[in-house]
Amino acid sequence: MYQAKxxxxxxxxxxxxxxxxxxxxxxxLSNELRYALERNxxxxxxxxxxxxxxxxxxxxxxxxxxxxxxxxxxxxxxxxPIAEETGLINSIGEWALRTACRQNRxxxxxxxxxxxxxxxxxxxxxxxxxxxDQVNDALEHARLxxxxxxxxxxxxxxxxxxxxxxxxxxxxxxxxxxxxxxxFGTGYSSLSYLKRFPINRLKIDQxxxxxxxxxxxxxxxxxxxxxxxxxxxxxxxxxxVETLEQLRFLREQGCDAAQGYxxxxxxxxxxxxxxxxxxxxAR
Numbered sequence: 487m488y489q490a491k492x493x494x495x496x497x498x499x500x501x502x503x504x505x506x507x508x509x510x511x512x513x514x515l516s517n518e519l520r521y522a523l524e525r526n527x528x529x530x531x532x533x534x535x536x537x538x539x540x541x542x543x544x545x546x547x548x549x550x551x552x553x554x555x556x557x558x559x560x561x562x563x564x565x566x567p568i569a570e571e572t573g574l575i576n577s578i579g580e581w582a583l584r585t586a587c588r589q590n591r592x593x594x595x596x597x598x599x600x601x602x603x604x605x606x607x608x609x610x611x612x613x614x615x616x617x618x619d620q621v622n623d624a625l626e627h628a629r630l631x632x633x634x635x636x637x638x639x640x641x642x643x644x645x646x647x648x649x650x651x652x653x654x655x656x657x658x659x660x661x662x663x664x665x666x667x668x669x670f671g672t673g674y675s676s677l678s679y680l681k682r683f684p685i686n687r688l689k690i691d692q693x694x695x696x697x698x699x700x701x702x703x704x705x706x707x708x709x710x711x712x713x714x715x716x717x718x719x720x721x722x723x724x725x726x727v728e729t730l731e732q733l734r735f736l737r738e739q740g741c742d743a744a745q746g747y748x749x750x751x752x753x754x755x756x757x758x759x760x761x762x763x764x765x766x767x768a769r
Contacts, residue, residue: 531752548586587628597769604636632662692726
């Protein structure tokens, strides 16, 4: 009993130390995050999206990275949750929106085939009273046509401030801005609920794509999402496609587009353009 008691104390001490280390790291990162924008430490990487039937490049998702001076290149999962908690996500999100719009304009001016750029929007960003102005300003400053900007929102976000959200989305869509539901299938949207929103694309969450076609449940869910998108006249894009087998299955089910490591990892703006030029999508 004594040994068990001692072991229990040791385990408690271990987990307490782990928790303290985690909290300490989060605190340090949150402080450093406040200065990252001023120091131009954020960068956008771009993951291409392809039409499954034709293989044509149709878009790219802009994914933010933090070029930390000591920790190296950090993926969004390392700092976006902290930015959400502290409210810094609004400034970071606006920077990402403006940067993505400018980059797309630059690509087009350099001869890249016109594509849409998808930018992720957080719940906090949607709660800003000036969100609509931010989007319009980003487009105008970049001289980018609205149809080449796609705003990605999560399925869970559709459950909040529904009427206000629909109103804003409709006004932006009337200008030409596109909307996509990201990570679809992880929430609880029904067909009747989803059709209330002016959505152009459904993105199948990669957790369902990962094990298709071998996993019966994921295969059924993926097929159902594709059929749902078709019934609502939405374009369906699969995330996280890594194998030819997955791609073949998606093509057979009528999925419209795909992105993932089978095609390309997210890359810098310069590498993205260089690859497109090699493949003949830029003059």
